[in-house]
Amino acid sequence: MDVTVDPTLYLWLNLVGVFVFGLSGGLAAVRARLDIFGVLVLAAVVGLAGGIVRDLLIGAPPATFRDSRYLAAVGAAGLVCFFFGPLVGRLQRGVLVFDAMGLAVFCVIGASKGLAYDLGPVQATLLGAITGIGGGMLRDVLLGEVPVVLRHELYATPALAGAAIVAVADAAGSTSDVWLGVGAAVCLVLRLIGLRYGINAPTPPAGRWRVPPRA
Amino acid sequence: MDVTVDPTLYLWLNLVGVFVFGLSGGLAAVRARLDIFGVLVLAAVVGLAGGIVRDLLIGAPPATFRDSRYLAAVGAAGLVCFFFGPLVGRLQRGVLVFDAMGLAVFCVIGASKGLAYDLGPVQATLLGAITGIGGGMLRDVLLGEVPVVLRHELYATPALAGAAIVAVADAAGSTSDVWLGVGAAVCLVLRLIGLRYGINAPTPPAGRWRVPPRA
Amino acid sequence: MDVTVDPTLYLWLNLVGVFVFGLSGGLAAVRARLDIFGVLVLAAVVGLAGGIVRDLLIGAPPATFRDSRYLAAVGAAGLVCFFFGPLVGRLQRGVLVFDAMGLAVFCVIGASKGLAYDLGPVQATLLGAITGIGGGMLRDVLLGEVPVVLRHELYATPALAGAAIVAVADAAGSTSDVWLGVGAAVCLVLRLIGLRYGINAPTPPAGRWRVPPRA
Numbered sequence: 001m002d003v004t005v006d007p008t009l010y011l012w013l014n015l016v017g018v019f020v021f022g023l024s025g026g027l028a029a030v031r032a033r034l035d036i037f038g039v040l041v042l043a044a045v046v047g048l049a050g051g052i053v054r055d056l057l058i059g060a061p062p063a064t065f066r067d068s069r070y071l072a073a074v075g076a077a078g079l080v081c082f083f084f085g086p087l088v089g090r091l092q093r094g095v096l097v098f099d100a101m102g103l104a105v106f107c108v109i110g111a112s113k114g115l116a117y118d119l120g121p122v123q124a125t126l127l128g129a130i131t132g133i134g135g136g137m138l139r140d141v142l143l144g145e146v147p148v149v150l151r152h153e154l155y156a157t158p159a160l161a162g163a164a165i166v167a168v169a170d171a172a173g174s175t176s177d178v179w180l181g182v183g184a185a186v187c188l189v190l191r192l193i194g195l196r197y198g199i200n201a202p203t204p205p206a207g208r209w210r211v212p213p214r215a
Numbered sequence: 216m217d218v219t220v221d222p223t224l225y226l227w228l229n230l231v232g233v234f235v236f237g238l239s240g241g242l243a244a245v246r247a248r249l250d251i252f253g254v255l256v257l258a259a260v261v262g263l264a265g266g267i268v269r270d271l272l273i274g275a276p277p278a279t280f281r282d283s284r285y286l287a288a289v290g291a292a293g294l295v296c297f298f299f300g301p302l303v304g305r306l307q308r309g310v311l312v313f314d315a316m317g318l319a320v321f322c323v324i325g326a327s328k329g330l331a332y333d334l335g336p337v338q339a340t341l342l343g344a345i346t347g348i349g350g351g352m353l354r355d356v357l358l359g360e361v362p363v364v365l366r367h368e369l370y371a372t373p374a375l376a377g378a379a380i381v382a383v384a385d386a387a388g389s390t391s392d393v394w395l396g397v398g399a400a401v402c403l404v405l406r407l408i409g410l411r412y413g414i415n416a417p418t419p420p421a422g423r424w425r426v427p428p429r430a
Numbered sequence: 431m432d433v434t435v436d437p438t439l440y441l442w443l444n445l446v447g448v449f450v451f452g453l454s455g456g457l458a459a460v461r462a463r464l465d466i467f468g469v470l471v472l473a474a475v476v477g478l479a480g481g482i483v484r485d486l487l488i489g490a491p492p493a494t495f496r497d498s499r500y501l502a503a504v505g506a507a508g509l510v511c512f513f514f515g516p517l518v519g520r521l522q523r524g525v526l527v528f529d530a531m532g533l534a535v536f537c538v539i540g541a542s543k544g545l546a547y548d549l550g551p552v553q554a555t556l557l558g559a560i561t562g563i564g565g566g567m568l569r570d571v572l573l574g575e576v577p578v579v580l581r582h583e584l585y586a587t588p589a590l591a592g593a594a595i596v597a598v599a600d601a602a603g604s605t606s607d608v609w610l611g612v613g614a615a616v617c618l619v620l621r622l623i624g625l626r627y628g629i630n631a632p633t634p635p636a637g638r639w640r641v642p643p644r645a
Contacts, residue, residue, distance in 0.1 A: 058276070122286060
């Protein structure tokens, strides 16, 4: 199931995803009082790192780094955050919705690329989730924080669900690209529900606090 | 000296190593109060990242990510830690022994793979150590800590010793796979001695505290 | 514009750059009270990681890891810091000057290698900056700090300027290697000016503090 959706639509979806992810990175950098270079790097990291890690994992040359349009998208996102940080911050709920769209786009694209590189369905699902989540994880590590996706919120689950739909449809023999849309929609809806109702992924059962410290 | 040990034994050693490393990651995640996704990711990171970094460094496509059995091993380790974290924590000494076995397996496998990719003996030794240590380092970075292997304990030295034995035997012209076993045994014994007697790697001489802070 | 400067000069420049970057990493490790292994790893990370990330991004096998001479250079830097940390620390201004030389060498080499791998001028410029900056960023992440290059100082800008000169000269059709020297000189001068006068890269405009915290 190669990505044979309309190439222009595919490119624009990708660019929008990269841009809104870039906003998320740039905003975090402004909040952490980084300088102009830090804001641009964080925007680039969140927008591009998931795809770069994906490509390294399947042994493909990282594609986004070579494409000026993606670099321009994260650069624009970084500059917007640098100059209009407070404004973007006030539109935070809107940014979260856009971020959910980015997640939806990235998880199905990542899964699809994994299938094109002959990964099995489980691996392709994981690859899709990594594509969606990797940039945000690296953002948090660079800011000295434990990645928020590992601690709470419903962020990884929607990405896994969206990617799994693409992988299962492929395993079931479907060659229709409509599953890309279905996967993205499921991811988006789950993420928005999680945001709206403040749902977190489950934590270990209550006995966990009794884990003794590292010897 | 390609790895021509019995393939079934080789696979099982590897799977056990990945699983116990996964326990180490999952347990650290439960202790840091991560959610289910965080526990699974940390298990996967400790179990697989060392091998993935090794493969990236020698330009090989990351092998473990493609193999469902390794993914299943780290997934199982993560779930065990999520549901039985306190129990695993009480068995901590046992986990450390298993972790030492994982280290022993990974350092000789890493060195051996480096030699198969025409690395020199020094590089193969380093590659073996990276294979054994990389996952734990990334675990600590994701948890916002300075990697414990860089600070104290006798962890890197056993891995370097085990890997060096494989590399030196190869440089000396031996084609016997018995050196894989010797290297793993030396690594294991050194690590267990270090654990038993609380030996740390040396720190800089006492004058170090007079290093002025960064200008 | 392939690197056709005198190979011996090229090698020595590179080795000196790797060594002084290694000093920077080893010194940070001594200051953070890491053990001998931590000091050596930090020296290797700062000396080699920028080039390794560069090679991964362009799909080339990491070159420095295979070359014993580079490993020897970072090993020597680490040992010097381990045994003579306070001395190196007192020579800190001198180390910063050498570090600026390393930055100058790495940014033009990185850009030049990017051009040799058919990157566009913007990408080659970024690649040069990543080569110069990547090791220091990873050093700070391993020490649990937000990378200093993202927060203040004039460090990224000189690297971008030096790399850009190489990329623009190539785009303008010049095949003269003199631009490597010009780029390195511009980077070095800018960095030294920034150090001398304590210049920082600009931070977001004053309104930034009103960015609301993450929802």
